[in-house]
Amino acid sequence: MNNDFILPAPPQPLTPAEQEKLRGRLIGFKGGYDEGYLRGRLAILDGRAEEVLPVRNIHVMYVASGKGYPYSPLDDAVLAALQKLTIQVTVTDVRQNLIELIAAQRPDLVLVLDGMDLPLEQINILRGAGIKTAIWLTDDPYYTDFTAKVVNYYDYVFTLERNCVEFYQELGCTDVHYLPFAAHREHYRPTTTRSPITxxxxxxxxxxxxxxxxxxxxxxxxxxxxxxxxxxxxxxxxxxxxxxxxxxxxxxxxxxxxxxxxxxxxxxxxxxxxxxxxxxxxxxxxxxxxxxxxxxxxxxxxxxxxxxxxxxxxxxxxxxxxxxxxxxxxxxxxxxxxxxxxxxxxxxxxxxxxxxxxxxxxxxxxxxxxxxxxxxxxx
Missing domain, CATH: 3.40.50.2000 (Glycogen Phosphorylase B;)
Structure with a gap:
């Protein structure tokens, strides 16, 4: 019996081109894994139900900015939340006659976004009729020369800038509150499949x-x-x-x-x-x-x-x-x-x-x- 055997040839070192190709392949595998892991985790989080918040037995008239883009996405976000959290929402904008609408609708609260183009005498009439009024200011502190002339017409002032709270209080507003904006999930959410943009x-x-x-x-x-x-x-x-x-x-x-x-x-x-x-x-x-x-x-x-x-x-x-x-x-x-x-x-x-x-x-x-x-x- 012949016990001779042939040793396998030793592996040949990779050429520089082969090394680069292998390196690229490994980087590609790692990138694919990282992308898939991130998208998978995001999909799990995205699928979680949001906390259930109370629905209030109130009727809100929401007065949109009326300025179009880029304000309209903010209007969409605020309106969607109001519709989830109150029993009735009437939608209008600053170009409409609020007095006529109020007489027909009788809301509990009028909430105005931005409000720079809303005739202020209408707000005075609403408050005189016993309807609560609130404004949520969108651009503080960049347009405070304008907002300073508006805030005292409202029962409640909400600002997305902390430094404007004291400023409006010094102007005589008694109910000023810091309330930044947020994320509207119908607009902003992650891509949970492979992203078309890299x-x-x-x-x-x-x-x-x-x-x-x-x-x-x-x-x-x-x-x-x-x-x-x-x-x-x-x-x-x-x-x-x-x-x-x-x-x-x-x-x-x-x-x-x-x-x-x-x-x-x-x-x-x-x-x-x-x-x-x-x-x-x-x-x-x-x-x-x-x-x-x-x-x-x-x-x-x-x-x-x-x-x-x-x-x-x-x-x-x-x-x-x-x-x-x-x-x-x-x-x-x-x-x-x-x-x-x-x-x-x-x-x-x-x-x-x-x-x-x-x-x-x-x-x-x-x-x-x-x-x-x-x-x-x-x-």
Whole structure:
């Protein structure tokens, strides 16, 4: 019997091309796993039922802003919550004659969004008839030159800016309450299947001058990643044309388009507008803004990591480092972009925690329940 055997040939080292191909394959597998895991977790959270809130036996007349986009999505959100939490809602807008409508409908409460174009003598008549009136201001503190002339006409004033509470109280308003906006789940929710959009970094918003100057400091570095900027006025950015469609200069995106872009981005930048802007603002007193903008909640509701400029009141809504990440300078922003694009598990953990926190605390159902509790007490 021949006991000889043939040893297998030793494995040949991979060529550089084969090594690169294998590396690409492994990266692809890892990316697919990370994407699938995130989408699966988001789908589980998205399927959870919201907390059941009390339905109040009141009739609310909701007066929409009448300004169209971008205010109309806010109107949709507030109206949807009112319809869930009260037994009757009558809808109108600032262009209609409220006095005639009130005579026919007799609501318990008139809630006005924005209200800058509503004839104030109509509010006086409503209050004289014993009907409760409330206004929810949409743009504080950026237009306080205008809102200061309006707030004293209402029984209740709600503002999304903490620093405006004391300002309106000093004007003589007795019932002023801090009530930020929130996320409307019909508009902002994560993509739970494979996303049709794949970006490293997104920013969506108008090119206020503080944003233009901020991004100019780091734009070449930012654009080495798969980064896209969307919004109006970005032709103010001298370098915009160098990046083609990656910097969109003049389009309002619908909430659904925006949510899809957020959810398809690994990181979404939220850079607030400045309270000092001689071109865009009407804030002569330069009341500083410390509260989160509506975009804060909308990004979190879309299931991605939010990288936001630090604001004093942010920690009351999301825990920095756990549910949101913040920055104080363009350099810090870029350092954190680099870090989280290379630490997927940490990025994913923050995105999931933010989404879960939003569903628990920061929906319009929760905000409207707060508003009604202020006016009518606990249900």
């Amino acid at each position: 970006r490293d970094v997104s920013f969506i918003g108008s090119a206020y001058w503080n944003r233009v100057n901020f991004f100019r400091e780091v734009l070449p570095e930012l654009m080495t990643y798969n980064s896209v900027i969307n919004g109006i006025w970005w032709d103010r950015l001298p370098e915009a044309a160098l990046y083609g469609e990656r910097i969109e200069v003049g389009k309002w995106m619908s909430p659904q388009e925006t949510a899809s872009a957020y959810s398809g981005s690994k990181i979404v930048i939220n850079l607030h507008r400045s309270h000092i802007d001689e071109v865009a603002n009407n804030n002569t007193l330069s009341i500083p803004a410390v509260s989160p903008n509506p975009r804060t909640f909308e990004i979190a509701a879309s299931g991605t990591l939010q990288l936001c400029d630090a604001r004093d009141d942010m920690g009351n809504f999301y825990k920095p480092g756990k549910e949101i990440e913040t920055f104080d300078s363009p350099r810090e922003m870029m350092d954190k972009i680099h870090y989280y694009l290379n630490h997927e598990e940490e990025r994913r953990a923050i995105a999931l925690a933010a989404y879960e926190r939003t569903l628990k605390d920061h929906t319009y159902n929760k905000r409207i329940d707060q508003l009604l509790t202020v006016i009518y007490g606990p249900a």
